[in-house]
Structures are given as C-alpha cells and as structure tokens.
Amino acid sequence: MCDPFAITDCALIAIATGEKAQNIREMHNRLMHTYDDGIVYHHFWGGLLRPHFVDPEYQNHFAGWAYHDLHDRRLAEKLSIINPAHYASIDELRQQVIEVFEERMDEDEGASRVEAEHPFFFMRSQIVVFDTRLRVPTPEDLTGLIPDLSLGSLFYHFIDSRRRIRSGGDDFSEWLKCWGDQYRDLINQIQTIDPYFNSLIELRENLATFFTSRLKTED
Amino acid sequence: MTEMLNQYAPIVGADVIDHLRQLAEPLQGMKVVHVNSTREGGGVAEILHRLIPLKRELGLDASWEIVTGDSQFYQCTKKMHNALQSNRDGISSELLQHYEAVNAENVERLKDLLQEADIVIVHDPQPAPLLKYCQARRGKWIWRCHIDASRPFRPVWKYLQKFIREYDASIYSLSAFAQPMPHPLYIIPPSIDPLSDKNIALDTAEIQGVCTDFGLDPERPIVSQISRFDRFKDPVGVIRACRMAKAFGPPLQLVLAGGTANDDPEGGEVLAEVTAEAQDDPDIHVLMLPPDAHRIINAIQRLSTIVLQKSIKEGFGLTVTEALWKGKPVIGGDAGGIRLQVVNHQTGFLVNTPEGAALRIRYLLNHHDRLQQMGKTARNFVLENYLLTRHLREYLTLMVAIVRNSGDRIEL
Numbered sequence: 222m223c224d225p226f227a228i229t230d231c232a233l234i235a236i237a238t239g240e241k242a243q244n245i246r247e248m249h250n251r252l253m254h255t256y257d258d259g260i261v262y263h264h265f266w267g268g269l270l271r272p273h274f275v276d277p278e279y280q281n282h283f284a285g286w287a288y289h290d291l292h293d294r295r296l297a298e299k300l301s302i303i304n305p306a307h308y309a310s311i312d313e314l315r316q317q318v319i320e321v322f323e324e325r326m327d328e329d330e331g332a333s334r335v336e337a338e339h340p341f342f343f344m345r346s347q348i349v350v351f352d353t354r355l356r357v358p359t360p361e362d363l364t365g366l367i368p369d370l371s372l373g374s375l376f377y378h379f380i381d382s383r384r385r386i387r388s389g390g391d392d393f394s395e396w397l398k399c400w401g402d403q404y405r406d407l408i409n410q411i412q413t414i415d416p417y418f419n420s421l422i423e424l425r426e427n428l429a430t431f432f433t434s435r436l437k438t439e440d
Numbered sequence: 441m442t443e444m445l446n447q448y449a450p451i452v453g454a455d456v457i458d459h460l461r462q463l464a465e466p467l468q469g470m471k472v473v474h475v476n477s478t479r480e481g482g483g484v485a486e487i488l489h490r491l492i493p494l495k496r497e498l499g500l501d502a503s504w505e506i507v508t509g510d511s512q513f514y515q516c517t518k519k520m521h522n523a524l525q526s527n528r529d530g531i532s533s534e535l536l537q538h539y540e541a542v543n544a545e546n547v548e549r550l551k552d553l554l555q556e557a558d559i560v561i562v563h564d565p566q567p568a569p570l571l572k573y574c575q576a577r578r579g580k581w582i583w584r585c586h587i588d589a590s591r592p593f594r595p596v597w598k599y600l601q602k603f604i605r606e607y608d609a610s611i612y613s614l615s616a617f618a619q620p621m622p623h624p625l626y627i628i629p630p631s632i633d634p635l636s637d638k639n640i641a642l643d644t645a646e647i648q649g650v651c652t653d654f655g656l657d658p659e660r661p662i663v664s665q666i667s668r669f670d671r672f673k674d675p676v677g678v679i680r681a682c683r684m685a686k687a688f689g690p691p692l693q694l695v696l697a698g699g700t701a702n703d704d705p706e707g708g709e710v711l712a713e714v715t716a717e718a719q720d721d722p723d724i725h726v727l728m729l730p731p732d733a734h735r736i737i738n739a740i741q742r743l744s745t746i747v748l749q750k751s752i753k754e755g756f757g758l759t760v761t762e763a764l765w766k767g768k769p770v771i772g773g774d775a776g777g778i779r780l781q782v783v784n785h786q787t788g789f790l791v792n793t794p795e796g797a798a799l800r801i802r803y804l805l806n807h808h809d810r811l812q813q814m815g816k817t818a819r820n821f822v823l824e825n826y827l828l829t830r831h832l833r834e835y836l837t838l839m840v841a842i843v844r845n846s847g848d849r850i851e852l
Binding site: 230232235237238239240339342344349369370 | 454455456458459462463465612615616618619620621624625626627628779824833834836837838840841846847848849850851852
C-alpha cells in the first residue's frame with residue numbers, strides 16, 4: 222500500500238543580486254564566477270511562477286536577452302534549445318550556457334563587444350514551501366483534484382521536484398510508480414509533458430486530461 | 441470575516457484565494473506597519489488603501505501611517521524623487537537637514553508603534569530616515585522603492601543610501617531598479633485592484649454620462665493619457681503626438697486627465713505648460729480631476745480607443761495596467777515598468793518620441809482587428825500577472841521569508 226499523496230504548495234519570490242551584464246563578454250565573466258545555483262535555476266525555471274509575458278520562442282532568460290536585447294538571433298537560437306531538464310545538476314547546466322557564450326565569442330569576436338539594448342540583471346529566487354494538509358489516498362482521488370491545484374502546487378510537484386528527486390522527474394510519476402505497473406501508461410503520458418514549453422496553466426490542463434482519460438479507460 | 445477576499449474568487453479563481461490564506465497562516469497576529477507620505481493621489485496610496493484591509497482580513501495586524509511635512513519637506517522629497525529618476529540636480533544641505541528634522545518629528549508621534557511592529561514597510565524616500573530614529577526597534581524593516589531608480593543621480597543616492605542600507609531588505613518593482621545593498625533586494629511589481637472604483641466594470645449609462653459631461657464625441661476616436669501633470673509623464677509630447685497623427689486624417693480627440701498628489705509641488709507648473717501647448721484646441725481636453733475621481737477615470741479609460749502613457753521615466757505605470765485591464769492597447773514610453781507590460785504587437789507599442797507615438801496611433805486606428813486582438817491579450821496578461829492578489833501573495837511570501845530569516849528554501 223502506498224502512502225497518500227501529500228499536496229504541497231509553494232510561492233516564489235525573486236531577489237535581484239544587483240549584478241548585471243551589458244554584453245556577451247560580461248555575461249560570460251559573470252557566469253564563470255556564479256557559484257550560486259539559485260541564479261541559473263531562476264533564469265531557467267523561476268520565470269514559470271513569476272509575472273511575465275509568455276514568450277513561446279525563448280523560455281529561458283538568457284535566450285530572451287540574446288534575442289530582444291542583443292539582437293543576436295544566432296546566439297538566441299543556440300541558447301533556446303538548452304533543455305534544463307536534461308542536466309543532472311545546475312552546475313552542468315551553467316557549464317552548458319557558458320559553452321554557448323564561448324562558442325559565440327569564438328565565432329565572431331565582434332559579437333562579444335556588442336552592447337545590449339538593456340542589460341541582463343541577475344536574479345535568484347526564494348521558495349516558500351507549505352503543506353496544504355491535503356492527503357490523497359489513491360490516483361483516482363487525485364484525478365478530481367488536479368483541475369483545482371494551485372499553480373504553486375504544480376510548480377512544486379512538477380518543476381521543483383526535479384531538484385528534490387534523484388531521477389529528476391516529477392512527484393506525480395514517482396508516486397504512481399509505487400502502485401506497481403498499474404499506472405505505467407499514465408506515467409508514460411505524464412512524462413511526455415514538456416514542462417519547459419508549457420505555462421503552468423497548460424501543464425495543469427495536460428495533467429488533468431491524462432488522469433481523466435486513464436480513469437475512463439479503467440471504466 | 442473573509443468577505444472581501446472572496447469577492448476576488450470569481451475573477452482570479454478560488455485556488456488563488458485559498459493560497460493566500462495558507463501563506464498568511466504563519467503570519468497570524470503579526471503587527472505590520474506601512475509608512476508613506478500621502479493617503480491620496482498616486483499609485484502607492486491606491487495600493488495601500490486596498491492591501492491593508494486585505495492583510496487584516498488574512499489575520500495580520502496591519503496598519504498604515506503617513507509622515508507629514510511642510511512645503512519645504514515636499515520640495516526636498518520631490519527633488520529626491522527626480523534625482524532617483526536621473527535628474528542631475530543637487531539638494532542643498534539646508535533642505536536635507538530639514539528633511540531629517542521632519543522625519544525626526546514624525547518619529548515622536550510614531551515611535552511606539554514602529555518599534556513594537558514585527559514588520560515595518562517604508563515606502564519611497566520621504567520616510568526613509570525613520571529607521572535611524574527607532575534604535576529600539578524589534579521587528580524587520582523593509583524599504584519599498586516605487587521609483588525608477590535605475591540610474592540615480594549619484595550624490596543624492598549616496599545620501600539616501602546611508603539610511604536605506606540599514607534596512608533588513610528592500611523591494612523594487614523591477615530588477616533594473618535595484619541598487620546593490622548589503623541586504624536582499626526583492627523584486628515585486630505592483631498591481632491594480634479589479635474591484636476598486638478605478639477598475640470595476642461600469643454600466644453603459646455611467647460611461648456615456650462621463651462622455652457627455654466632458655463634451656466628448658463618442659463617434660470619433662478618443663486617445664487618452666491619465667496621469668499626474670508631471671514632466672516625466674511627457675504630457676506635452678502626448679499633445680504633439682496626437683497633433684501629428686491627426687494631420688494624417690483621423691478625427692482624433694485627446695483627453696489628458698490627471699490630478700496632483702499632495703506630495704508633488706510641481707503639478708501646477710506642468711499643468712500650465714500643458715494648457716499653453718493645447719492652445720484652446722476644442723479636441724484637446726485637459727481635465728484636472730480631484731483625487732477621488734476614480735469612476736470618472738475608469739469611464740474615460742473605457743471610452744478610449746487607445747490609451748497612451750508616454751512617460752520618459754516611470755516607476756511601474758499603474759495607469760498602463762488599468763488600461764490593459766480594460767482591454768485597451770497601450771502606446772507607452774520605453775521606460776521603467778512600462779516595458780514589462782507593453783509588449784510590442786501583443787499588448788501595445790513602446791515608443792521613444794512623439795513621432796513614434798503618432799506612428800503607432802495611426803497604425804492602431806487603421807488596423808481595427810489588431811487593436812481588438814491586442815486589447816484581449818492585454819486583459820488576459822493583467823489577469824495572470826498584475827492583479828492585487830498576486831501582489832498580496834508576494835508580500836506574504838516576502839514576509840514569511842524575512843521573518844524566518846532563512847536561505848533559498850523555506851519549508852513551513
């Protein structure tokens with residue numbers, strides 16, 4: 222018998238570091254000396270739970286800055302393809318971002334000196350996690366609750382989970398695994414959700430659809 | 441007990457309200473004091489009028505105090521405001537001494553309350569020195585900057601910094617405004633209240649009444665800018681932009697509506713410049729409105745075809761948020777928080793000159809479908825990001841974070 226699923230909620234608050242980069246060289250230099258994992262994490266993931274205009278092309282802040290402020294489309298494309306979910310640690314992710322900036326400087330020395338229209342401001346975030354005291358005994362019970370989950374809960378169980386779970390997955394799939402093979406198809410479907418190119422609202426809709434269709438199949 | 445909060449549920453969703461209640465749990469009974477320099481006029485006062493009762497409803501012992509001063513004090517703080525927004529004008533040591541003396545006088549009245557509070561949130565430069573005179577304070581003190589301080593005039597900033605660096609944290613509307621400090625620099629954009637008189641839905645009769653009262657023609661396009669008569673809002677540039685656009689044919693009417701805040705001594709001067717520029721043009725309506733004319737402003741925004749906010753410097757630009765919420769595309773100055781809200785071709789256009797504003801007015805008046813679509817996008821954008829409930833959530837998160845004095849992860 223599995224433990225009930227504990228619905229947890231969270232809220233993020235952004236904190237500016239007071240540092241900025243005006244061009245690629247400064248950006249590279251800052252990233253080389255950024256040992257706070259929270260900064261890279263915020264610029265890849267934190268934006269999902271922060272006020273922003275959804276830019277479907279450039280989900281990470283580095284790519285958005287390259288496109289909108291440096292007007293360097295080539296660099297923006299290369300940064301945009303980085304999927305943070307594919308890196309085992311934030312440090313590996315940071316190294317990859319650094320590499321893309323280095324490549325660009327090697328390709329075109331002039332590009333590294335181009336001044337951005339607006340600087341890149343480095344930020345990190347603080348996360349406040351709280352227990353909703355809501356315990357869900359079975360996946361069937363969870364199905365009815367998903368459409369009402371707060372965006373904070375979705376962030377916690379789907380995005381923040383990647384920092385907490387060794388496999389780098391989401392809490393829903395981890396919990397479903399404990400029920401044996403019964404929910405294998407549902408887990409596979411959940412794992413097709415690209416958390417990076419969906420807003421949290423879309424993510425909730427996708428989850429609700431998958432859970433509901435699994436229940437219908439069972440009927 | 442929870443009546444006010446529940447009124448927001450049909451707009452933002454019940455989950456959002458529930459989230460607020462949970463976040464407020466660890467803050468029950470805490471004494472939270474906000475301090476600013478005016479109860480009427482300007483975005484800060486508007487936000488506090490609503491935030492304070494909501495915090496109380498959530499179980500916090502929240503209150504709002506103001507520092508009071510004479511005309512010399514406001515002259516000094518206006519200069520500070522302008523200097524933070526890059527105006528290279530120094531302030532005499534006499535004025536600065538007076539500024540500190542007025543703050544010291546205010547402390548005599550507020551000391552017990554401030555020193556007993558668990559959290560004190562001090563808004564903008566006017567009351568910034570209060571902390572210096574509250575040596576026996578027991579709570580956390582936060583300085584909230586509502587101004588575009590991205591490139592402050594250094595001598596003035598250096599003076600203010602000596603007060604601000606003593607705070608436990610500071611809050612800015614945008615990361616671009618945050619100046620390095622030895623404490624956390626939180627980023628919290630402000631918000632609008634969808635249930636306030638300024639933003640609530642109005643019936644057609646009320647809107648038409650305002651149209652008639654101010655002699656506007658509902659059959660012709662209306663362009664408006666709602667803001668204080670302040671040079672940083674560039675009202676003269678707005679008149680020029682509309683004249684340039686009108687020269688291409690559209691029978692535009694312009695409404696420049698605003699008032700003055702109690703703490704702004706330059707308003708009269710700027711109003712005179714605007715009136716002179718308008719030259720009795722019957723299609724330019726310069727309206728000086730009282731601070732409580734919220735429903736009139738609401739109606740003018742709803743009557744508008746396009747809303748302008750052509751600021752040269754802007755803290756956040758709540759008038760932009762208000763217009764977007766009413767489904768109006770905004771042509772805004774490429775400055776401060778307007779950049780966060782006006783996304784080119786999505787919610788409006790960013791411009792740098794009266795010529796740029798004229799071009800975009802012409803574009804929108806000639807592309808009615810785009811104008812409608814942008815209006816819809818604009819409303820949803822505000823719904824998801826800039827309503828009071830999000831603002832309150834971030835304040836509560838910050839308070840929990842700062843009271844717990846924890847690292848990047850706070851588990852309650």
